[in-house]
Amino acid sequence: MSLFKYISPKTKDEVLEILQKEKSNACIVAGCSNVLPNIRDKEIKAKVLIDITNIEQLKGIYQKEDKIFLGPLTTINELIYSDITSKEYKVLTQAAQEFADPLVRNTATIGGNLVTASPAADIAIPLLTLDALIKIESTRDKREVKLKDFFVGPGETILQDDEMIVGIEFEQSDVNKNGYFIKIGQRKAMAISIATVAVNLEVRQNKINQIRIAAGSVAPTPVRLTGAESFLKNKEINDKLVEEAIDRVREEVKPISDIRASEEYRRYISGLLFKRAFKKLADSSIHQFTN
Amino acid sequence: MEEYKIDLTVNGEKISTTAKAEESLLKFLRRNGFTEVKCGCEKGECGTCTVILNEKAVKSCITLALQANHKEVWTVKGMEKFELGRKLQKSFVNYGAIQCGFCTPGMIITAKNYLDQNPIPNREEIKKAISGNLCRCTGYKKIVDAIYAVAVENQRSK
Ligand SMILES: Cc1cc2nc3c(=O)[nH]c(=O)nc-3n(C[C@H](O)[C@H](O)[C@H](O)COP(=O)(O)OP(=O)(O)OC[C@H]3O[C@@H](n4cnc5c(N)ncnc54)[C@H](O)[C@@H]3O)c2cc1C
Ligand code: FES
Ligand code: FES
Numbered sequence: 001m002s003l004f005k006y007i008s009p010k011t012k013d014e015v016l017e018i019l020q021k022e023k024s025n026a027c028i029v030a031g032c033s034n035v036l037p038n039i040r041d042k043e044i045k046a047k048v049l050i051d052i053t054n055i056e057q058l059k060g061i062y063q064k065e066d067k068i069f070l071g072p073l074t075t076i077n078e079l080i081y082s083d084i085t086s087k088e089y090k091v092l093t094q095a096a097q098e099f100a101d102p103l104v105r106n107t108a109t110i111g112g113n114l115v116t117a118s119p120a121a122d123i124a125i126p127l128l129t130l131d132a133l134i135k136i137e138s139t140r141d142k143r144e145v146k147l148k149d150f151f152v153g154p155g156e157t158i159l160q161d162d163e164m165i166v167g168i169e170f171e172q173s174d175v176n177k178n179g180y181f182i183k184i185g186q187r188k189a190m191a192i193s194i195a196t197v198a199v200n201l202e203v204r205q206n207k208i209n210q211i212r213i214a215a216g217s218v219a220p221t222p223v224r225l226t227g228a229e230s231f232l233k234n235k236e237i238n239d240k241l242v243e244e245a246i247d248r249v250r251e252e253v254k255p256i257s258d259i260r261a262s263e264e265y266r267r268y269i270s271g272l273l274f275k276r277a278f279k280k281l282a283d284s285s286i287h288q289f290t291n
Numbered sequence: 292m293e294e295y296k297i298d299l300t301v302n303g304e305k306i307s308t309t310a311k312a313e314e315s316l317l318k319f320l321r322r323n324g325f326t327e328v329k330c331g332c333e334k335g336e337c338g339t340c341t342v343i344l345n346e347k348a349v350k351s352c353i354t355l356a357l358q359a360n361h362k363e364v365w366t367v368k369g370m371e372k373f374e375l376g377r378k379l380q381k382s383f384v385n386y387g388a389i390q391c392g393f394c395t396p397g398m399i400i401t402a403k404n405y406l407d408q409n410p411i412p413n414r415e416e417i418k419k420a421i422s423g424n425l426c427r428c429t430g431y432k433k434i435v436d437a438i439y440a441v442a443v444e445n446q447r448s449k
Contacts, residue, residue, distance in 0.1 A: 002293065003312070029358075033353045036352070036355065037334050037335065040333065078328055101422045102348070105349040107349050188422070190336065
């Protein structure tokens with residue numbers, strides 16, 4: 001006897017109809033890497049599993065006018081192997097390469113990663129510095145929300161129980177093409193992040209024209225560090241500025257101590273990761289500029 | 292609630308039966324006699340349950356059985372149908388890459404699927420490719436040696 005009901009719709013509209021009827025009694029299943037362990041631990045209250053993996057409309061990575069569109073069923077490995085992401089949006093590819101292991105990456109999806117809303121959700125960090133827009137639908141409404149406004153708390157998002165993510169979009173801008181991601185875990189593979197930092201930067205004449213900084217595992221949700229961003233904006237790049245910015249980053253993160261690392265270590269390492277990522281990007285931008 | 296109809300092929304053989312909604316592909320395969328797929332952690336961490344699902348190596352304990360409906364599954368027993376599978380089996384034996392053997396079905400599947408995509412990797416690439424498969428016995432060196440030997444053979448016969 002099954003404990004759950006299973007439905008495998010072929011279209012997004014069918015999913016929305018089921019969600020409208022079942023509300024919190026339904027649970028969407030994508031890559032299943034969180035859902036199955038949760039079922040086993042009896043953490044899922046819903047009684048209906050909606051398997052969305054056969055819905056072609058929710059797959060793929062495309063260029064759409066001045067934007068890049070990612071289907072929510074895009075797997076972590078697709079971020080690594082797609083020409084679009086691997087050539088121009090390396091911040092995403094770098095995060096994907098540090099994610100779990102090559103097997104989990106074959107099935108785990110970016111939609112599932114965002115909805116899980118773990119403070120350590122690795123793909124959320126580069127999507128935050130790409131200033132991604134989350135496209136959400138239900139039978140009653142369609143809305144778009146900036147990723148930075150999507151997370152509410154650990155495991156909690158603004159999604160209502162009749163809504164689903166139908167797409168993720170970001171601009172094909174210069175700042176988005178110049179990004180860098182770093183993860184610190186306890187080992188090289190299969191590690192939950194102790195801290196992650198992503199930076200996207202656009203430099204003009206040695207001045208910071210645009211900067212976005214995001215961090216994971218150092219606050220209740222994945223976060224943008226907007227304080228450090230506004231401190232840096234329009235300033236001329238020099239060593240003193242970078243040192244000051246590191247302090248701002250360390251002040252702005254809100255880490256906790258857990259089995260993986262202490263609060264102090266996380267604060268310290270956030271600043272260091274920011275410095276490494278920023279220097280990588282600044283060095284190459286200034287180099288490009290003087291050439 | 293009722294069970295659901297499922298049609299799939301495992302190692303090239305058609306199977307038509309039923310599965311529970313929440314049943315993992317791992318449990319489903321073992322219940323249907325494919326006990327060569329090993330159950331280590333049931334949490335997606337150890338890789339002993341690795342199978343090939345529509346040409347991709349996946350961990351069957353974190354995949355629903357019903358997600359394999361109308362798809363093709365290969366377990367380690369099916370590997371002898373492929374030249375590459377046979378080469379890997381031999382090489383694992385030659386290099387002593389098997390001690391207790393519990394990780395071996397998953398390792399061979401991961402290695403076969405990886406070499407299909409990248410036939411001539413270096414040792415570092417092999418280490419990354421098997422990073423989702425844990426081995427408690429060998430210290431990995433012999434496993435990497437065994438896979439690398441097949442890569443070298445692939446290079447020679449190119
Ligand atoms: C061994 C292992 C290692 C892991 N390593 C990492 C890691 O390194 N980094 C990391 O960030 N995470 C990691 N994870 C966590 C997990 O794999 C990721 O969060 C993954 O991206 C989840 O995606 P999924 O498709 O498997 O989601 P699922 O398990 O299918 O779903 C997760 C949640 O999202 C909901 N959902 C999925 N898609 C949608 C949608 N389109 N609209 C609305 N709701 C939706 C589901 O209802 C469910 O609540 C790991 C997990 C395991 C088991
Ligand atoms: S049993 Fe599937 S990964 Fe351990
Ligand atoms: S040989 Fe024993 S776990 Fe690998």
